[in-house]
Amino acid sequence: MKKTIAFSFFFLVSFCSFAQQTIIRYLSGTDKDNTVAWDFLCTKGRNSGKWQKIPVPSNWEMHGFGTFNYYQDKINPDEKGLYKHKFTVDAAWKGKNVFMVFDGVMTDAAVTINGQPAGPVHQGAFYQFKYNITPLLKYGKQNLLEVKVSKRSANESVNRAERKADFWIFGGIFRPVYLEIVPPVFIERVAIDAKADGQFAMQVFSKGATSSQTIEARVEDLNGKAIGESFSATPSDGVVLRHSFSNIHTWNPEQPNLYNVIVSVKDKGGIVHTIKQRFGFRTAEMKPGDGFYVNGVKVIFKGVNRHSQWPESGRTLSRAIHLMDIGLIKEMNMNAVRMSHYPPDAAFLDLCDSLGLFVLDELTGWQAAYDTITARRLVKELVVRDVNHPSIVLWDNGNEGGxxxxxxxxxxxxxxxxxxxxxxxxxxxxxxxxxxxxFNLVTNYVLYGADVFFPTEFMHGLFDGGHGAGLDDYWQEMMKHPMTAGGFLWSLHDEGVVRADHHDSIDVAGNQAPDGIVGPHREKEGSFYTIREIWSPIQIALQKLPVDFNGKLPVENRYLYTNLQQCRFNWKLVRFANAADTSQAETIVATGSAAPIDLLPGEKGWLELNMDAGYKNADALYVTAYDAGNREIFTWSWGITSPAQLAAKNNTVTAPVVDFIVKEAGNQFTLTCDGIAYSFNTQNGFLQNVFNGKTNISLGDGPLYTGATQKLTAFNKYRKDKAFVVEPVYKGDELFTVKWTFEPGKLPKLEYGYYVKRETEYTGITFTFPENKITGMRWLGRGPYRVWKNRLKGQLLGIWQKDYNNTITGESWNYPEFKGWHASLYWVTIQNKEADFTIYAANENVFLQMLQPARPVAAGNDNTSPPFPGNTIGFFNNISPIGTKFKPASSLGPQSQKNRPLDGMVHRSILFQF
Known part of the structure; x- marks a missing residue:
């Protein structure tokens, strides 16, 4: 138990005088961080058979009780939790109606008050339910609440829908419990339909009101300013109050404007009861054969599926976690979230309203449905609770057959x-x-699809595959569909739980639960940033600055509702530090802002940066876009200085030694230049070792050309002018050339080339270096995350430091991962236990291979363990793609295919600094 609430407290949900509003008194805490201790006994599993204390709300497994199960109740299926809690009822409440409200109990809840049933057993875990307990209470005295919670329901359709499902199956009173105290005449609930054109209709359900009384409503903005006049009607069951408003601000996820309606029952003596309900003016409509529209604008969902879960607390969450998740969703430039696979905490929906997200709210039913009687009851409980949220734009009736x-x-x-x-x-x-x-099926939908198309799950992530990998191709193809409405990635976070019975390790249920773009504690994976770029509402597609760059960038507005005049753009020019300078990464040369641009949604134009030709003195240009709320949308980066220019700047040795030293012994040839000895194996032509005068550096076994058989036919070594050349000659399946040039006062240069005649997973050269001696790397390139052929977007050009780790994405969470492909290499310093050394790439678009990512322990196939050249350090011009949980890379689109044969010879060169 974290922070504990030692006493009940009042939360007033409306206004006016104390006697006229609903009183809320919590019997439990409000969230995972604010709980109340109740008496508890678990019937099976850990710590069972004895009365103890448990925090409420909570899932009992997360507090040392009972049994953990994933997917279904395999172990201790009949496990139950017995709760007791004493509470005092104010004597002043006599004559009022007192309701006991449960926001969520897993799964069957049998409730008694002072030994008497409060009402029928409630079945269904994720739904709010309440009992009128007025006649059961002892006023001015202590009362006893008892709840028997059965994890498995007595209703088998509930078990099929909820407890044989692809997520953790918990038990407990996992959402708050509280009392609602209202007068004899009261407003039970309202259901609002507020259109984008200002037409307002509201059903008001009152209890006890008579024709001599009046239902009155007025609308205010969130600052309390009245909007229009009050309007009223005579009470009846579900009476509809209507009004027409002008000059209102509509709700959408880019401008989530909200209002309050204050609804009161009045009689001659004044206000009898009043409530306040928040809402937004918003029209959501599906137009079959056309698209999905909100406020008359065709919507593209950029969405993600979200489970309600936290590693230490299961499905009991907090406002801070909801804010974190919504912040991450919006940071990825998403505008929508699907509730998978159950309705969330009401607080999450409140925040979606106020911060701006489209929501798909879902009735539970994971590949199996509730029976009709149960489904009818739960649909009502779902919609009655959530109906007034403007963020909810669609209802999901179950999932995948459920x-x-x-x-x-x-x-x-x-x-x-x-x-x-x-x-x-x-x-x-x-x-x-x-x-x-x-991907080919999406292409077919583009050609022949007749329905509004938006996959509610796609790009299924697993380990480092899916999510951003392949998304670029899918998204471009999906946007060709004339009736597209976007889609929803699976899923937001790895659904891992901390297992006290497994030494407090995080369990992700093998390859079933680790499906997130972020980790269990919301650690960001590489796909996070790829999605952020692909789904940026502002697109700058320029990949490389032209030679005659004039400070103008092509820009496209992909917002739904926002003119780019509401956004701002800043730029900066930087000069990168040398590889040897570890005290800093970059120096800012100049900064500025772009001229405001008037660009409506869907329009393209030119962003003028207002910078002079002096930009050519910098190494890189950064441009950052901010939205109307000053949130960073994305930062784009372009190199100005090329890798070849940067390598040339650093191609000097401070104290050159003019004379070469040449030694040959058996199969080894050693050349010493500028005091550093380079040893080659004359049987295969590979560099085998480097001695810097103090220590051996174990870089060797290369350059090895990957993927094609090569046999050494000659090992040429000769002087040429001031230089010494080592030139192995190979014959094999494909043309491969190697030339080492050593010149006093300059860095050793390796020139290599190949002619690829086949499809390849990757193409390049490799060296070996003992993994157990590598401690980290510092490099200039696009980082800090590794990339795949089908996940190149989202990274930033800069100098990055990564300490060695052996992270397996989704099974451990020390991000960014150390091993793998790294894009747009300029230089890399391999930090190690022998002696650090630096390698410069003298060509553009070179990928650094840093060792080989370990295969996930729970991998069920090779989709997310693509081919790799080995546990080596390499330099590549083509790299491998990665698949998803269900799909191999080959089925994901053009960027996910093998690399095609190259047109002509590839020539590359790298420089070494030991």
């Missing part, structure tokens, strides 16, 4: 907005939400 078709029309019974109902995964109701389509 839909009960008999209740498709039930959502509209409680939703005056009549939001569209979908079946995620199915072609249904004018929508096609197919999960995990292959």
């Amino acid at each position: 839909w009960n078709r008999a209740v498709d029309n039930d959502y509209a019974l409680y939703d005056p907005q009549k939001r569209w109902v979908i079946h995620p995964w199915e072609r249904f109701n004018g929508t096609d939400t197919k999960h995990y389509p292959e």
